[in-house]
Every structure is written in structure tokens, then in C-alpha cells.
Amino acid sequence: AQxxxxxxxxxxxxxxxxxxLDCVYETRDTTYYLFWYKQPPSGELVFLIRRNSFDEQNEIxxxxxxxxxxxxSSFNFTITAxxxxxxxxxxxxxxxxxxxxxxxxxxxGTGTRLQVxx
Amino acid sequence: EAGVTQSPTHLIKxxxxxxxxxxxxxxxHTSVYWYQQALGLGLQFLxxxxxxxxxxxxxxxxxxxxxxFPNYSSELNVNALELEDSALYLCASQQGYNEQFFGPGTRxxxx
Numbered sequence: 001a002q003x004x005x006x007x008x009x010x011x012x013x014x015x016x017x018x019x020x021l022d023c024v025y026e027t028r029d030t031t032y033y034l035f036w037y038k039q040p041p042s043g044e045l046v047f048l049i050r051r052n053s054f055d056e057q058n059e060i061x062x063x064x065x066x067x068x069x070x071x072x073s074s075f076n077f078t079i080t081a082x083x084x085x086x087x088x089x090x091x092x093x094x095x096x097x098x099x100x101x102x103x104x105x106x107x108x109g110t111g112t113r114l115q116v117x118x
Numbered sequence: 119e120a121g122v123t124q125s126p127t128h129l130i131k132x133x134x135x136x137x138x139x140x141x142x143x144x145x146x147h148t149s150v151y152w153y154q155q156a157l158g159l160g161l162q163f164l165x166x167x168x169x170x171x172x173x174x175x176x177x178x179x180x181x182x183x184x185x186x187f188p189n190y191s192s193e194l195n196v197n198a199l200e201l202e203d204s205a206l207y208l209c210a211s212q213q214g215y216n217e218q219f220f221g222p223g224t225r226x227x228x229x
Contacts (some may be wrong), residue, residue, distance in 0.1 A: 023138065023188075036215060037220075041204055043223050044221065044222045044223065045208060045210075046220075047217050047218070047219060047220075050217045091161065092149070103162040104173075105151060105174055106151070106161075106210075106218060107152075107163070108161040109160075110160050111160065111161075
């Protein structure tokens with residue numbers, strides 16, 4: 001069975017601090033996909049990134065960066081120079097591939113609530 | 119390009135009633151997923167429809183059902199509502215190998 005663990009329930013930082021959100025996953029599949037989503041107070045889940053199991057390259061997008069390490073089954077997310085607008089709940093998710101290799105249903109972690117204050 | 123839309127935004131029902139939630143995917147997306155986000159239970163997978171067929175369902179009782187129409191929009195029906203069905207119901211659409219994009223959700227309250 002698949003499992004995603006986000007051990008940090010809530011993190012509070014002051015604006016401009018860097019913050020890392022941890023994600024550890026479990027799966028028996030060799031082909032799988034990892035995702036991060038942001039859920040602001042409005043409730044809608046906003047897609048941030050997808051990474052497949054064969055691509056361990058780290059990625060940077062503006063102030064966001066992701067570190068994928070298969071050896072430790074981790075897919076951590078770092079926000080550099082955090083801003084108040086980054087305040088939200090962040091979810092890490094795992095998807096196994098169906099018989100066509102397509103990402104299917106998502107298994108979510110419990111989320112990390114990030115509070116950025118001035 | 120319009121995103122995933124869901125209706126209604128809020129729905130209030132009483133125990134034992136039936137609720138119908140609707141979702142329109144992004145144009146060109148053929149897969150629709152439904153998730154439940156209940157307080158204390160996190161985000162849980164409910165149902166997956168693709169090309170009009172139910173492909174998978176999560177660990178929910180049969181009173182949770184749905185369908186996908188020829189235009190790929192989808193309906194989630196919850197029969198015999200119970201208090202613990204109160205939750206935010208999120209719909210997501212997907213095309214091929216790509217990520218799922220979520221709608222704003224329907225908040226269902228069961229009194």
C-alpha cells in the first residue's frame with residue numbers, strides 16, 4: 001500500500017526566512033509520480049510540481065525548489081525568502097502508474113500548514 | 119482556458135437525504151477524480167472516471183456513487199446522508215500522463 005508522511009503539522013516563520021517542508025513516501029511500485037499541491041484558505045488545491053520516479057533531478061522554480069531522493073524516499077520542498085502570500089497548507093502526494101503508465105489516483109499526506117508572518 | 123468548475127459551492131442537507139455534486143473538467147480532459155476532505159481525515163480518494171467508465175473507487179460505502187457523461191462532466195451522488203459525510207468534496211481533471219487540476223470544491227454540510 002502507498003503512504004505519504006508529512007511529519008510537520010504546522011510551521012511558523014517570519015517573512016524572508018527559508019523553510020523546508022518534508023515529505024516521505026512508501027510504495028512498492030517502481031513507476032510512480034510525486035506531487036506537491038498548495039491549498040490556500042479558499043480551499044482550492046493548486047498544483048505546484050510533478051516528478052516521476054525515474055527523474056531524480058532537483059528542480060527550482062523561482063523561490064521554490066524541490067529535492068527528490070529515492071534512496072531516502074523523500075521529496076522535500078523548500079521556499080526561499082518566504083512571503084506572507086505563501087501561507088497555506090501544503091500537501092505532498094503520491095500516485096502509482098496504471099497499466100498504461102499514466103498517473104492515477106493520488107494518495108495525500110496529511111499536509112503541513114505554513115504560516116508566514118511579517 | 120477555463121479551469122475545473124464545481125457546483126454548487128455550498129450544499130446543506132439533513133441526515134438521510136441525498137446530495138448531488140457536479141463537476142466540469144478542463145476542456146480536453148477525459149479523466150475526472152473525486153476526493154473527500156473531511157476534518158481530521160485529510161484528503162481521501164473517492165472515485166475515478168475515465169472515458170465514461172468508473173476505473174477505481176476508494177474505501178467508501180456504495181451509497182457514494184457517480185457517473186461521467188459523454189461530455190466528460192461528472193456527478194457525485196451521496197445517498198442516505200450521514201453527519202460524517204460533511205466535508206469539502208474536490209473534483210480534479212486529468213489528461214493523459216499529466217497532473218490533476220482541482221476545482222474549488224463543494225462544501226457539503228449534513229445537519
